[in-house]
Amino acid sequence: MAVAPVAPASAATNTVDEKAVIPSTVEIPNPEGRPSCFKSTTQEVLFVLTATMAIAMGAFLSGAVAVISASVGADLGMTTAEITWISSASTLAGGAFLLLFGRLADCFGRKSMFVGSLFFFAVFALAAGFSQTPITLDVLNGMMGLMTAASIPPAQGLLGTIYEQPSKRKNAAFACFSAGNPLGFVFGTIFSGIASDIFNWRASFFLLAIIYLVFSILAVFTVPKDTTPKEPFNWETFQKLDPIGVVLTIAGVGMFCAALSSGDTASHGWKTNYIIALLVIGALLMIAFVFWENYYPHPLVPMSIWLDRNFSLVIIVLLLGSMSFAVAEFFLSLYMQEVWKWSPLITAVHLLPMAIMGIIVNIIAAFIMHKVSNKVLMLTGCFGFILSFTLIAVNTIHSSYWAFCFPSFLLAVVGADLEFNVANLYVASSMPKHQQSIAGSIVQTITKLCQSVGFGIGTAVFNAVGRSAKTGGYWDKETKPYSAVFWFATAASGISVLFAVFLTIGTQGGKEKEVEDGGDDRDERSAEVQR
Known part of the structure; x- marks a missing residue:
């Protein structure tokens, strides 16, 4: 007959010592609850918002530059290629140094790098507002791009370690984080448009400096202590870099x-x-x-991660989508200013639907990623991009904004947000806890690299078609070079569908499904959680 375990008695009192009772189960923290590193929900919300501003940094800068590009070009006497270099310089610097900063964050700590990058981004933005020559402005934008490279890996690394277990709370945090890219671009255009309309284009950089100075101070108090093991600075650590x-x-x-x-x-x-x-x-x-x-x-990048077919496919789909989105939105903003002759403020106002749609899509994504196949979400994003860029490609100087540009903006945000949400969450789940910063670096390096490549191809296409454009045909002469760039973006998005159809990602987050067979099926449950 089975005998129930009895707690040991005290020798002196012959009574049961309740403190010596060995618990039959180990209490596991609820992944849906607030992480213990936060003292309050307010701190948690402000931390996620600050982390979102880190990934929004590059997009915020690109959006700000997009609506003042014509004004900057006219004031400093810049060519189209020099204007695109304002954005290219930041994406190039960011893409080239992301892997290094990702490894540094994993080795030496994330919080100090995170806070410092926000502060120095504000410093370089302030300096950019005083630029007097194109080369000075390009170099300072490159330095701001360097700060984006220093901020994103620690931000994503902190998120990945704090929200370690798959859960709906993690989905919500990463959905907010992923919203930084498209929303950063739109709010960058809006704030920059208002500032430049009231003052001039230099005020856009001054406002950017103020915003990130505020968030750098906020980060000091809201970012929890990084508890992951740190490496001593010695020869062995140097080799690990x-x-x-x-x-x-x-x-x-x-x-x-x-x-x-x-x-x-x-x-x-x-x-x-x-x-x-x-x-x-x-x-x-x-x-x-x-x-x-x-x-x-x-x-620096474990090549074994590319053996995961879904990992490789997700990255390819994301890079093609990011390349098309960045190029199309930049040249469309330039089109509104150069061809339709809109002011920076009017341009920013017409880009506002992207911000509203971005908030809606990310809220929806947070609630459905653990319920809807993420392959379906990726394909939805791909087709959103295709339809979006096709609409602006057939646009002409006499076309209605509401018939072409407005639905294009909404569809572009659907594509950007869904693809980025799925990719971010999958990559974070594919890497161990001590490599969460390098995981974020991989995504951002490839994204920024392809944006730089996209800007290069887009500029080449624009200049080539612009030189040979003639009056006549469906498109007016002024629109033809822009339309050619938009067709390039459409083609890149179309190619991404060919890769997305081979994804086998299920849902991400939520509760694990019980498997009755046991034993080896635990691996399947783990894989299902990652998927």
Whole structure:
């Protein structure tokens, strides 16, 4: 007969010592509850908002530049290629250094890097407002891009460690975080439009500095202490930083993207010697980086993650979508100013539907990602992009904003938010806790790299069609180069569908489903949670 366990008695009193009773079960924290590192829900909300502002940093800057690009170009005497370099400089610097900052955050701590990057972004934004030459403005935008690279990995790393277990609360936090990209672009355009209309384009950078100074102060008090193990700064840690991998990725990405952005405007076009050299050397260095990472004991990017088919497919779909979104929205903003002759403020007002739609889509995403197949969400995002860019591609100078641009904005946000939400959550679930910052770096590096490539291709297409554009046909002469860029964005989005159909991602977050067979089925449950 089975005997129930009895708690040990005290020798002196012969009574049961309740403190010595061994609990039959271990209490597991509820993943749906507020993480213990937060003292209140207010702190948690402000932390997620501050983390969102980190990922919004680059988009905020791009949006601000988009509506003042014509004014800046006229004031400083810049060509179209030089204007696009204002945005390209930040995305290029951000993409090239993200992996390095991701590894630094994982090794030496995330909070200090996070807070410092917000503060120095404000400092460089302030300096950009005083720029007197195109090269000064481009360099300072590059430095702001460097700060975006320093802020995103620790922000995503903190989110990944705080919300470690799959849950609806984690879905909501990551949905808010993912909203930073599209909403940052739109609010950047709105704030920049208002500031430049009241004062001038320089006020846009001053306002950007004020906003991020406020959030850098807020981060000091709302970001919880980073409890992950830190590495001592010694030779062994230096080797873990993969210095050769860092040099290969920075030099490779930098040279390749610089060639793409400058090739069309070089003295002899794409046949210019230094353009060819930059393209070839940049490509070879990136290939060398892949081979190096396969054999180095402490790789900057573990190549094994690419063996996960869904991981690779998600990244490819995201990069094609990000490339098309960034290029299309930039040139559409420029089109409104150059062709329709709208002021920065009027342009910003007409971009406002993107912000409203972005909030709606991210709220919906937070509630359905654990219920609806994420493959379906990715495909929805792909087709949202295709329809969006097709609408603005067939737009002409006489077309109605409400018939073409308005629905295009709504569909573009659907595409951007759904793809980014699914990708962010999947990548965070695919990497261990001590590599959450590098996980965020991988997503952002590829995204920014493809944005830089997209800007280079878009600028080349714009200039090539612009030189040969003639009066006549469906499109008016002024619209033809812009329409060609929008068709390029449509094509890139169309290609992404070919990869999205092979995804096998189910739902993400929520409760694990019980499996009756036990044993090996635990692996299936774990995989289901990740999916």
